Amino acid sequence: MKESLRKNYIYNMIFQLIAILAPFITTPYVSRVLGADGIGEYSYGLSVVTYFAIFGTLGITTYGQIEIAKIRDNQKQLKCLITEVMAARVLTMLLSCITYISVIALSNAHSKMLLVLLLYLLSQISDVSWILQGLEEFQSLVIRNIIIKIVNIVMLFLFIQNRTDLYLYAGIMQGTVFVGNFFLWPYVWKYFLPSIFSINVLLKHWRASMAYFIPTVATTIYTVLDKSMIGWITHSDFQNGFYEQAHKIEQILVVVLTSLGTVTLPRITNMFNKHDDKGIKIIMKKTITLVLFISIPMCFGLIAIADRFIPLFLGKGYNECIILTQIFSLLIIVVGLDNTIGRQCLMAANRQNLFNKGVIWGAIVNVCLNLILIPKLGAIGAAISSVCAELLILVIFVYYSKDLLDFSIKKSLVNYLVSATLMFILLKTLELKLNDSIFSIIVIITAGVCFYIIGLLIMKESLAKEILIQSINFLIKRKHF
Template sequence: MTYKVMQKNLRLNYICELSYRILTILIPLITTPYISRVIGPAGIGDYSYTQSICAYFLTIAVLGTELYGQRQVAVFQDNLEQRSKLFWDLLIFRFITIAIAFVAYIWLIVIMPAQYKTLFIIQSMGILGLIFDITWFFRGMEEFPIIVIRNLIVKLLGILFIFLFVKTQADLNLYVFSITAASFLGNMSLFFSIHKYIKKPVWKKVEIKKHILPSVTLFFPQIALIAYNYFDKTMLGSITKSSVENGYYEQASKIIFVAITVIIAAGNVLAPRIAKLFGQNDTLKIHELLYKSFDITFFLSIPLCFGLIGTASNIVPWFFGDQFEKVILLLQLFSPIAIAMGMKNVIGVQFFIPTNRQNYYTLSIAFGTFINIFCNLLLIPKFASMGAIISSVISEYLLVGVALFLARKELNIHRIIQKSYKKIISSSVMLVISLLLSQSLSPTFVHSLFIIAFSALSYIIILLLLKDELLIDLMQFKIRKK
């Protein structure tokens, strides 16, 4: 494959992945204001708490095969025999691990308080749906359009179900069902396309043992990551015994995680390409992609952080409703995590994992998890949801610091940080503008849209005045296309 074709495919895949990520932003913009008012803080908190526990079982069920399968398929992209055998090996392996996790999950349902049993039962569908989840294969093949089309259909059906059937607080179970059922059906739909990429199985040649160790090796960073991402919700619910506080935390974190999906899209696209380049020992091109990815990450995450701080007071009242006023401060405190999460994605998902340095990834995530738990124990009893958010921000930045230290021999840290200062200057000016506008304008959808648009324009103008290389490159590319 020529370099130009590789670049074209990367752009196509990024556009597809970005389109899906934008879709994941638009859907909450449609459903969250409705769900916040219909279900309320307590219902959202119950879902958040039970879903955080279910997430541990979802991770255990696939035992690292998501990342391992994607990486290996990327290596065997051009070998039909090898990738077909790999597919059937991992499909059988995953079936066994999912069955074991499902049995353990049923035991959990038995011992859980009656308040949460129904929600846990509904979410069990998510574990069963993993049997049909072959997204890892299509990501390894860099066939992102297939994934995007499937997710588009599933998400739209989920929206339709919510507006048709979720009408009161008593419909919390229906809301959770719509989420899990959509995921289940979406996973099944991928099987309609798989026959184009693999051969029929030769059951006598199926091997499982050789995949156990590499999958388990990748499982440790995954379980550490999922614990790191969900311990806040689990500990918040367990310590405070307050569904409302968990509801506040859920809504603040939802805005953050929805917003950074555009940034994370690059990681999903570049990871299989870097794995392929690593197999070809093309270190120079790997570093070229990584430094460009850091630049893109700063370009998006820094103004996102500053923008959320400036606009939270205008967005939250109309978006979530009067019951969620506390989310304004929570969102402002949470915003800095966007920068650290973007950097973590580049170092971990785009560099450590594809280049077989998952032990570094595991170590950094484990360190972040330890710090997060320690800070949660100190801060949640006194500050509740605010304490959980402060803990997350502290641990995320310390995690990135450890990851950068571990990557110091491979990556030029000074070169990475250097790419951020123009974005920080531009975003600082944008923050002042957004704060002034938010104080002057009432909290409505139209006003928020105006503040965001005007702030974004100011950010771009200042970057142009500072002659930011990435922005100039993007504009020159647009001009050439015309």
């Protein structure tokens, strides 16, 4: 089981990294070609279409993943469930598409962009990745994502040449995802049954998924609504562009941590179903320790190098992204823990109502702070609001799941903070001695990682020792092979 979980984590981490590292590769080029205002228009349009996607899925994606994990050993029940949930999902998404098209017809602002982004809703209809995630079959997801992202990168560099290609850019970004979804259908087709459902069957799944719909809406308020409110209040595509690019950098790092929750959710749900409390606590302790081990140096390191990294990465005209990136860097730790504790402890333990309370309070705080801070600080105010909201959610999640958590990780936490602080000092010192270049950034990051690990080894941190030993064993096996 341990080997299977590690394998699935690696697969899912690759899946998530490919999905977000592709923009990381293209962002320096796109930010220069389309400009902050072009990126801002795309970001605003995407925030609008996301609302319709959320109301179309009604939380069915998470609901389906969890329910599949519960009964995946019973093939007959599994096929019935997948077929019914998929039918419920497609129907609500079609209704959402019709509503969206009606809104576009009545809209004057950004109507062309919104029409292109209809592809986003169509990709939601054809998406079956949630089925494979519930079954813990991540290899096919990785293969699909690699193919699609390579095609996406090639098309962007070939066809996006100037600001007038903005709508083509939006079409490529969403169209490749839509087409890519069909690469997964051969893996899941065997789970679908040729059935006709009564409205009662569909209503059963819609009602059950509502428990997951509420936190999805609340989460959207403090992730997507930020971009909408920036547009509504500042009337500036530039502010949205700054926010989007800085947030994207943080997401690239956060994805390594959220991969843990995606992989372990089906496993822990299955363990709760079997009342394996001891196994749950062991996985939770290891997962939280690993999240802290990775997220703390990421946060400190990004704060340290942001003022040098942003101009090199995004180009001229993005100086406001420096402070935004430094603020968002705090979310690397907080979102990593939110995702781990919220999804693994509360959702897997059927404490969905407690999970909902946390994200609803976070959404309320975020909206209130946005109304106060965005008029004064623009995108910076929205970023501060997001960090405050996520911190509140983390406190609430920890409170509601304290009986499932092992708090004997305090010593490791102190070690990570001490080593990361010393690493931060080293990075700032190196910045003063090196020139502005990509090579210097690589040197600084490499030195920081090595210093952080060495610091933990000196403090005899067990996780660092375990990772070092496994890495050496892996290299020895490769050499022997």
